[in-house]
Amino acid sequence: MSRLTSRLGRLALKNPVIAAPAEHMIRDGGIEAAIAAGAGAVVVKSTNESAAARAQLRAAEYVALDSRWRPVAWGPEADPATMILSRSGLHPLEFEAWLDRAVAHDATARAAECLLVPSLILADIDRAVEMARAVEAAGLRVLEFNIGTPYAREAAAGAVATETGAERVAQLTRRICEAVSIPVWVKLTGQSNDVPDLARAAAGAGAESVIVAGRLLGMLPDLETQAPMLGTSGGYGGFWNLPLTCHWLALCRAALGPERTLIGINGITGGEDVARALLAGASAAGLASAVMLRGFGVITESIAGLDAYCAGRDMTAAELVGRAADARKRFADMPELAENWTAYIPPESR
Numbered sequence: 317m318s319r320l321t322s323r324l325g326r327l328a329l330k331n332p333v334i335a336a337p338a339e340h341m342i343r344d345g346g347i348e349a350a351i352a353a354g355a356g357a358v359v360v361k362s363t364n365e366s367a368a369a370r371a372q373l374r375a376a377e378y379v380a381l382d383s384r385w386r387p388v389a390w391g392p393e394a395d396p397a398t399m400i401l402s403r404s405g406l407h408p409l410e411f412e413a414w415l416d417r418a419v420a421h422d423a424t425a426r427a428a429e430c431l432l433v434p435s436l437i438l439a440d441i442d443r444a445v446e447m448a449r450a451v452e453a454a455g456l457r458v459l460e461f462n463i464g465t466p467y468a469r470e471a472a473a474g475a476v477a478t479e480t481g482a483e484r485v486a487q488l489t490r491r492i493c494e495a496v497s498i499p500v501w502v503k504l505t506g507q508s509n510d511v512p513d514l515a516r517a518a519a520g521a522g523a524e525s526v527i528v529a530g531r532l533l534g535m536l537p538d539l540e541t542q543a544p545m546l547g548t549s550g551g552y553g554g555f556w557n558l559p560l561t562c563h564w565l566a567l568c569r570a571a572l573g574p575e576r577t578l579i580g581i582n583g584i585t586g587g588e589d590v591a592r593a594l595l596a597g598a599s600a601a602g603l604a605s606a607v608m609l610r611g612f613g614v615i616t617e618s619i620a621g622l623d624a625y626c627a628g629r630d631m632t633a634a635e636l637v638g639r640a641a642d643a644r645k646r647f648a649d650m651p652e653l654a655e656n657w658t659a660y661i662p663p664e665s666r
C-alpha cells in the first residue's frame with residue numbers, strides 16, 4: 317500500500333494511521349495487536365515519575381454513552397458514534413520497566429515496518445529530560461512528549477500537565493529537544509483558545525511534529541443519582557470532536573506552513589475520518605478511544621478505508637494533506653446570499 321506512505325519530518329510511516337495511547341496500549345498483547353493490525357505507528361501508554369499519576373490508573377473509570385447520554389455496552393458492537401467519558405491514569409510500571417517493555421516492542425515494530433512511539437507525560441521537567449535521554453539511549457526512534465492532558469486541574473498536584481501558555485510550551489519543548497536528537501512529537505491540549513499559538517511555540521522550540529489536540533474535560537449529571545457520572549469531571553471525547561480537530565489542524569497549518577508536520581487526534585473513528593484529518597492538514601492521524609472501545613479491527617478497517625478513499629480518487633495519502641485547509645476561506649471572503657438565512661428558521665419566523 318505504498319500510496320499510503322506518509323512523511324513526518326525525518327520519519328517515514330508505511331501509512332498515516334497511528335494507534336494512539338490509552339489503556340489498550342498498556343499490556344504487551346495490546347501493543348502487539350496494534351502492530352499486527354498494520355498501524356503505521358503505535359504509541360505506548362504514557363509514563364512519568366509521578367506515583368500519584370500511576371495511582372490514578374487504579375482509580376480510573378470509564379463509561380460509553382449514546383447520543384441521548386445513555387450508557388451503552390463496551391465492545392466491538394458499539395456504534396462508531398459512541399462517546400466516552402473517563403478518568404484515566406498513567407502506565408502502571410515504573411519508568412525503567414516501562415522502557416524495557418518499549419524496547420522489546422520496538423523490535424517487534426521494526427520487523428513490521430511500524431514506528432514504536434514511547435510517550436512521556438510532563439510532571440517535573442528535569443525528570444522528563446532525564447527520561448527523554450534514557451529513551452534515546454535505549455535506541456528508540458522518536459519521543460512523544462504530552463504536555464496537554466485534560467486532567468491537570470482534576471488530578472493530584474503535579475501528576476500531569478495541561479500547558480496553555482505559549483511561552484511555557486516553548487520552554488518545555490526546548491528543554492526536551494535540546495536534550496535528545498531523535499524527533500520529538502509534542503502533544504498539545506485542545507483546552508486553549510489559541511492552539512495555533514501553542515503549535516507555533518512548540519515548532520519554534522524544536523518539535524518535529526505537533527499533535528493537535530488533547531481531549532476536553534466534561535461533566536455529565538446523572539438524572540437517577542443527580543450526581544456527576546463517574547463522580548467527577550472527566551476527559552470527554554467522541555466522533556463530534558472531529559470538526560474541532562480539523563479546525564485546529566487547518567489553523568495550525570496556516571500558522572506553521574506546509575513543511576511542518578502535524579498529527580491529528582481527537583474524534584477520529586475510521587478511515588474516512590483519517591482522510592478528513594489529512595485534508596485538514598495532518599500528515600498522520602491517531603485513534604485511541606475508537607480502538608479501546610471497539611478493538612484492534614478498527615485500525616485495520618481504518619487503513620483499508622483510507623486506502624479505498626485514495627484509490628477511488630487516484631491520489632496518495634500525501635496528496636490529501638492540507639487540501640481542505642488550503643481551500644478554507646474566512647467569513648469575509650464568502651459571497652452574499654440574499655435571504656438564504658430564512659430557509660433555516662421555523663415557518664413562523666420567516
Ligand SMILES: Cc1cc2nc3c(=O)[nH]c(=O)nc-3n(C[C@H](O)[C@H](O)[C@H](O)COP(=O)(O)O)c2cc1C
Nearest residue numbers: 336337338339361362404462582583584603604605
Ligand atoms: C482512557 C484514555 C486514556 C488515555 N491515556 C493517554 C496516555 O496515557 N497518553 C496520551 O498521550 N494520551 C492518552 N489518551 C488520549 C488519547 O491518546 C487521545 O489523544 C484522545 O483520546 C483523543 O483521541 P480519540 O478521540 O481517538 O480518543 C487517553 C485517552 C483515553 C480515552
